[in-house]
Amino acid sequence: MSVNKKAAIAFIEVIENQSDLITDQIRQDLDQLSDQLPEDDEDIVEKIENWLQSYPLLLQTYKQNLQSMDLSLTEDGDIGPGGAKSPTPPNQPSESSKELIQNAIKENSPLSDDKKSQPKP
Secondary structure, eight states: OOOOHHHHHHHHHHHHOGGOOHHHHHHHHHHHHHOOOOHHHHHHHHHHHHHTTTTTTHHHHHHHHHHHHTTTTTTOOOOOGOOOOSOOOOOOOOOOHHHHHHHHHHHHHHHHHHHHHSSSO
């Protein structure tokens, strides 16, 4: 897995696992970040890391996630969150870093929680 893909996954883990650190203002900023993500993985990582400079606790968690991912590399170099293998079958296209991040932001926003909890008429 590329360094840029690992960085995107480390950021996604921050969004998914550190909801207690993410205030309403940060969620709004995340939505703006999501709308501004470029297509290129390297540019995405640069944008994420620049954005994280404004949020030291999130930046620290992100760096810890990256470090733990480096430590959990498997013998063949494949890695997934928590050291797991990729859920994408070999020779199949996986979601881009941009899509992964945008989906994580949407899935972890309070609006998606409200929609999930409302019963259908």
